[in-house]
Amino acid sequence: MAILFDKQTSRWLLQGKNVSYGLGVDKNGTLQHLYFGSKLPFVSDLPDVNTAIYHSSFEPSGGITQPEYPAWGGMYYYEPCLKATFSDHVRDTRLVYKEHQITENEQVDELVIVLQDTVYPLFVHLHYRLFPEHDVIERYAVIENTGTTPITLEQALSGSWHTPRGDRYRLTHLGGKWIEETQIYQDEITPGKKTLESRRGNTGAQANPWFAIDRGTADEDQGEVWFGALGWSGNWKITVEYNPFKLLQVSGGIHDFDFAWHLEGGKSFQTPAFVGGYTRLGFGQASRNFHDYQRNHVLPKPIAEQVRPVLYNSWEATYFDVTEQGQMALAERAAAIGVELFVVDDGWFGERHHDRAGLGDWTVNPVKFPNGLKPLIDKVESLGMRFGIWVEPEMVNPDSDLYRKNPDWIYHFPNRPRTESRNQCVLNVSKPEVQEFIFKMLDDLLSENNIDFIKWDMNRSFSEPGWPDAPQAIQKEIWVRHVQGLYDILARLRAKHPKVAFESCSGGGARIDLGIMRLTDEVWTSDNTEPYERLFIQEGYSLAYNAQTMMCWVADSAKWVKNRPAPVAYRFHSSMMGSLGIGGNLTQWSEEELAESTQLIEEYKSIRHIVQKGNQYRLLSPRKGNTTAVQYVTHDQSESVLFALMHPQKFQNPSPRIYLRGLKSDSLYKVTDIEEPISGSALMNRGIDVNLHADLASKLLKIREVK
Template identity: 45%
Template sequence: MSKAVAVLALGVWSVCGSLSIDAKSAKPQAQQAASIHYDEAHRVFRIDAGKITYAFGVNGDGALQTLYWGSRLAQDDPVGPAVPPKSWSSFDSIGANTPQEYAGWGGPITVMPDLKLHFADGNRDLILRYDSYKIDKDGLHISLRDAKANVTVGLRYTVDGDTGIVGRSARIENHATQALTIDSAAAASWNLPPATDYSLRYLTGTWASEWHVRTRQVTPGATVLESRRGSTGDENNPWFAIERGGAWNESHGRVWFGALAWSGSWSIRIDQDVLNQVRVTGGYNPFDFSYRLKPGEALDTPVFYAGYTDAGIGEASRLMHQFETTRVLPQAPRPKLRPVLYNSWEATEFKVNEPEQERLAEKAAKLGVERFVIDDGWFGARNSDHAGLGDWTVNREKFPNGLKPLIDKVHGLGMSFGIWVEPEMVNPDSDLYRKHPDWVLNFEGRQRTEGRNQLVLNLARDDVRDYVFDALDQLLSKNDIQFLKWDYNRNWTEPGWPQLSPEEQQKVYVVYVQHLYDILRRLRERHPGVEIESCSGGGARVDLGIMGLTDEVWPSDNTDPSDRLSIQDGFSYAYAPAVMMSWVTGSPNWVNERQSSLDFRFLSSMQGGLGIGAKILEWTSAEDATAQHYIAAYKDIRATVQQGRLYRLLSPQERAPYSATESVAADGAQAVLFAFLRQGQEAQAYPTLYLQGLDPNARYRYRSIHGEAMPGTPAVASGAYWMSHGIDLKLRSDLDAAGLVFERVGS
C-alpha cells in the first residue's frame, strides 16, 4: 500500500474484548475494546488492548521508534511525536541508540539490530525507513524499506483484546537484482523505558531437571538466552520476564514478559545500552545461521509475543495462560479438557504385546482412566532403543493381527486409544536407514554422531517430509487412533544438507521447522479427531510454536512427585496448566529412588493434566481404591485446574520445603487448593495459606479431597475470610499433602 492510500485506510481498527474476571472480586468485568490507531498529524501508531497501551512513531529520520509500552492510557493522553535520543558523544551520535521497532544494521547504529545481511557485491549496509502502513482485520501491517538496496521488511502486529498481548513478526523481501544473504534475523525487538533497576527472570534446566526459575539484575551489556540445539531445548526456554524496581513478587510489580513462537534454534537477547535503555531482541539464533534470498524471494520470521502488567509475575503468568488457551492452542478459544490418561511405558517398556496391553487396559478402565496409550516398542524390530526407528509398521510378532484387536478392546472399555511415535528420528539399524542413508542430517564424508542410538532425519528435505507425513497418515487412516504421543529424543549434530549448494545449506535451521509444522498441520486437517502431545525427552521442545499445533506437552521425564513440584511451578511461569501433563508413577521413583505415598503422588499430578504411568497390575486392592478416589475427584475439579486462574501461594523453588497452588474457576464458583510439605522441620507449623481470586462478598464451603484443616476452621465462610484470615492445614510429616475444594454457596 502506498503512503497516499495508507492515509485513507481508516486509521483505526478495533475489536470488542470478551468478558474477563477481575482477580480481586471474581466478578465479570467488561473488557475495554482493543484498538489500533494511526495519528497522522504526529505520525504515531497506538495500540490499546486489555490493560495496556503500546505506541511507536516515525521519527524525523524516518526510523520507527518505540514511544511507550505500559499501563493503559486515556485516549487523549499524548504519546508522541517520536524524537531520537540526543547525541551522547562522537562515539554515540544521534540515531546510534534509537529504540527502533525493527532496526537494520547500517548507518550509525550501535544497538543490537534486528536484521543483518550482505549482498553478493559485498555491501552490508542496511538502513530501514518507514514506507507505508495498512490496518485490517488481521492487525497492523507496516512496510520498511531500504530504497537504495531495494530490500523491504513487512512488520505485522497482532493484538489480543483480552490480555493485551501483542504479537510481532517480520517478512524480509529481496527486490534487488542480486542475491542477498541474511546473517541474522529477529522477529522483533521490545524496548523498555530507560532505568537502572530492572531484573530478569528466565527458565533453565537439563534433562530430568527442567524449569528452574532464575533471576538476575539487568546490567550494562547483554544477557543471551538461547538454544543452538536445532530445537527449542531445555537449557533455556524462549520466555522472559523483566521487572522494574527490585521488589516484585506474585502480586506486585511492573512486569514486561514475552515468549517466542519457534521450535528450532532460537535466541533472545536482553541489552542495556549506554543510555540505560533496555532492549529485548528475539528470533532465529544467529549461530551457524545463514539464509540466502534470490531476487524475488522472502523469509518470514517466527512470531514474538509480549505483554505487560503492573500486578506482578503471578498476573503475568495468568495472562499468558489465558492467551495460550484462548488464542494459541489448536482448539482455541475452547480447548478440550485433558482426559485422564494411562501410559504403558513403565509397566512394559519395550516388551509390549497384545495380551499384556489388554490386561493393562482392563485395569486402567476399572480405575476410571479415559485414554489408554501404548508407548515405544510396537513397531518394526523395536525390542530396544538400538533398532527400528523409522520403520512405522506394526510388529506382527507382538501384534499378530495388527493393532485393531487392542484398539477395539480399548474402545469397548470406554477409553480412547493413543500411541507413541518418534517420526523425526531413525536408527542406523533400520530398513529406512539402510535404504536411505542420505536422509539424515550430515556433513558429507564426516562422522555421524548418534544420540540414544539414533540419527536425526533431515525433515527439511521434501522427500523426507513426505515420507514422514505419509507414514503417519497411513497409521492414522488404517487404525482408529485418537492420540499421538510425538517424541523427539536428541539434539542435532552435523547439521549439513549435502544435496544443496554450500551457500544454501544453512537454510536447514528454518526449513526443517517449517516442514515439521507443515506435517502437524496437515495431519490435523486430515484427522481432525486426533490429538497430539509434544514430548522431547521431557520438556526440551515446549514453546508457543509447537503449542499452536499440539494439544498438550510433556514437561519432564522426571516423574518424582517432589521434584515435579518445582518442575511444574517453573513451567507455570510461562505455560498453562491446560497443556501440562503429569503422571502418577511407581514408588520408589526410578529417578532418585525416593519413596512417596500414593496420596502425595496423585495430589502432585492433579495440578495439571492427570496421567498414570505406574505398574498398575501390581497394585493392591487398597491402592486401586485410592486411585479410583483421586481420579473421580479430579474429574470434578479438572476444568478449574486446567483452565482456571492459577495462583502460586508458596514457591517450591530452590528446594524449599513448602509448595502450594490455588486454581480458581473462570466464573469464580470453585477454587482448588493443593498444599505440600516436602520435609517437616523442627515441629514447625505449616504456613497459613491466604487464598486469592475469590469473590469477597460470596460464601464458600470447603471439602477435602485429602488432608485436614486445623480444628476450629469453619465449614463455610466468606471469600474475604478465606483471603484475609486464611486457612491452616495439618501437614507435619515428610512428603505430606492436602487437597481442598472451595465451592461458592451464595453471596
C-alpha cells in the same frame, strides 16, 4: 478502536485492556519505540518521536534511541534484528518507513508497518497483532525481496521489546537440563548482553524461550512486569541488552548461529511470532494473562475447548517388552481406576526390542501383534477408553530397513563421522521426500487404525547439520527448514485427522514453546515424575505456560530417577495440578493403591475444568519454606481448588497459613474441612490453616460459592 494513528505526528498507539504500546516515525524516517506500559487514553500522551539522548562525539550522531526494528548499518552498535548482504556485497541496511495498514477484527486487531531500504529492493513488513482482552501483542516480520537478485539474510529476528529508561531491572528466565527443566532463575540486569538460546535444533531443556523483566521488586501480586515468549521450536535466541544510557531491549527470534537464508528475488521470509505483554499486577497476573491468551488463541481448536482426558501410558510398565496380551492386561487395570485414554509407548513396531534398532520402520511388529493393532484397540474401546500411540518420526536407527535403503536421509557431512546419540541419527526433515515419508507413514497409521492420540517424541539433538546434495546457498537453512517441515507435517495431519490429539515430547521437556503449541494439544513436561521434584519443574512451567498443556504422570514410588517413597495421595496431588496421566506399572499396584487411585481420579475429574481452564495463583513456592500451595479459580469465581503439599519437614514446623486469591470478597464459600461457609474476604485476608505436619503430606481443598 484498539489501534490509533496520528497522521500529523506519525505515531501509533496500540491499546489493550490495561496496556498501551506506542511507536512512531522520526524525522529521518526511522521507526522508533515510544512506550510500553499502563494504558494511555490518547496518542498525544506519547513522547515526542524525535527525542534522543545526546552524549558525545564518540556516540552515534543521531543520538541514543530505541529503534523498533533495528537493522545493522551505519553507526548502530547494539543487537540488530536484521543483518543482510546484498548481491553487490554491500552489508549495510538502512530501513525507513513506507506505509502502514490497520485491520480490525472481533478478537484481534492488526497493524502492519512496511519499512523499505533506502536503495535496495528490500522490504520489511512488521506485523503487530493485538489481543486487547489479554493485554498481549504478537509480533513477527515478513522480509521481502522485490528485486531480481538474491539477498542473504544473516540475522532475521522477530523483533525487539523495550522498557522505559531506568535502572535496577531484573531478568527472570527458565533454565535447566534433562529431568530438571523449567527451573526459575532471576538475575540483576547490568550493562552488556545476556543471551538465552538453543543451538541444538530443538527448543532445548537448557533454556526456554520465555522471559520476564521487572524493576527488581515485583512479586506474585504486585509490580510492573514485561514478559514475552518466542513461538519457535528450533534454534532460537533471546538477547537481553542493557546499555550505559539505561536503555533496555529484549531481542528475539531464530538464532543467527550457523544461519543464512538465501532470499531469492520475488520471495519473502517470515519470522516466528515473538509475543509480549505487560502488567502492573506482578508475575501472577502476567501468567494468567498469558495462559488465557494461549488457551484462546494458540492451542488448536476445537480440541483446546475440551478438557484433557486422564491418560495412561505403558512405558514405565513394559519399556520395549510390548505384547498384545500385556497391553490388554494393563488396559483392564487402567480402565478399572477411571483412565480415559490408553497409550502404547515405544516398542510396538519393526524390530524394536531395544533402543538400538527399528526406528524408522513404522510397521506393526507381527510377533508382538499377530493381527495388527486392531484387537488391542477394540479391547481398549470395549473398556470405555480411547487409544493412543507413541512415535518418533524425525529419527532413525542405523540398524533399520529405512536407513539401509536411504543412508543419505540423515543430516551428515562428507569426511566426518555420523555421530549417533541414543543409537540414532536425525532425519533430514528439510528434504521434501523425507517430509512426504513421515506424513504418509503417520497418515496411513491413523487412516488404518482408530487412533485418537499421538505422542510425538524427539529424543536427540542435531549434529553434523549437513545436506550434501543441496545447493551451497541453502546449506545453512536446515535449522529453519527442519522446523518448517515439522510444522507442515503436523498441520497436514491435523487437517486430515481433526479428532486426533497430539502431545509434543523431546527427551523430556526439550520442545516446549508457543510454536509447537499451535499444532499440539499438550506437552510432556519432563521425564522426571518424582512428585516432590516436579513441584519445582511445574512452578517454572506455570510462569510461562498454562496447566491444560502440562502433562503430569503419577508414577511408581521410589523407582524412576531415584524417586523417594511417597504416599499415593501426594503423588496424585502433585500431578493433578496439570493434565493428569498415570505412568506406573499398574499390575504391581496393591488393591489398596488401586482403590485410592480410583477415588483420586474421580476427584480429579470433578475439578479438572477448574485446573485446566481456570486462573492459577502460586500461593507458596516450593523454593521457599516447607510447603507448596497452588490455587485455581474459575473465571466466574464460583469454584476454586487448593493444593497444598508439604516438603520433607524440619524441626516439627507445621505448614504456614495460606491466603487464597481470586475470590469474590462479599460472597460466601463452602470449603472442604471447614464446617460453616466463609466469605471470600476472610479466605483471602484471614487465610486458612491446612494443618500439614508429616513428610510429604498433602491436601486438596474444594472451594465452592454458596448460592
